[in-house]
Amino acid sequence: MGLTSSKGRASRTQRRVVVADDHSGFLSAVAELLRDSFDVVAVASDGRAAMEVILRLEPDLAILDISMPDMNGIEVARELRKRSSGVKIVFLTGCQGPDFVEACLAAGGQGYVSKMLISTDLIPAINEVLAGRLFVSRLSSLQDDVP
Numbered sequence: 001m002g003l004t005s006s007k008g009r010a011s012r013t014q015r016r017v018v019v020a021d022d023h024s025g026f027l028s029a030v031a032e033l034l035r036d037s038f039d040v041v042a043v044a045s046d047g048r049a050a051m052e053v054i055l056r057l058e059p060d061l062a063i064l065d066i067s068m069p070d071m072n073g074i075e076v077a078r079e080l081r082k083r084s085s086g087v088k089i090v091f092l093t094g095c096q097g098p099d100f101v102e103a104c105l106a107a108g109g110q111g112y113v114s115k116m117l118i119s120t121d122l123i124p125a126i127n128e129v130l131a132g133r134l135f136v137s138r139l140s141s142l143q144d145d146v147p
Contacts, residue, residue: 059087061130
């Protein structure tokens with residue numbers, strides 16, 4: 001299925017996050033990076049598992065890779081929006097360029113973080129998106145065009 005969840009490890013005041021990426025080592029690294037600041041309630045290694053766990057657990061935020069098997073991250077975001085899910089979405093991806101950023105934002109994402117900038121951009125992106133603001137990594141060429 002491609003799903004792992006954690007229960008009861010973080011305080012109730014931490015925001016609940018699901019992370020989805022098809023590279024297990026990277027998935028573990030992201031979960032570890034977020035562990036002190038957020039409650040990572042589940043990780044998923046494919047799009048269908050991500051969709052299932054997001055709908056079931058209703059986290060505050062989902063971090064989605066664009067390129068995943070079964071459903072890619074953009075398809076997951078679109079389906080979540082069709083189902084009126086209120087989860088906020090940050091894309092964490094190796095894909096670059098304005099077409100990818102535009103597709104992610106059009107699908108309902110509020111954040112776009114380059115995997116190359118994970119250590120500097122991911123936590124600020126999550127905080128900005130949870131506060132209702134848009135975040136796009138500087139490496140993306142749309143940075144100056146995004147409000």
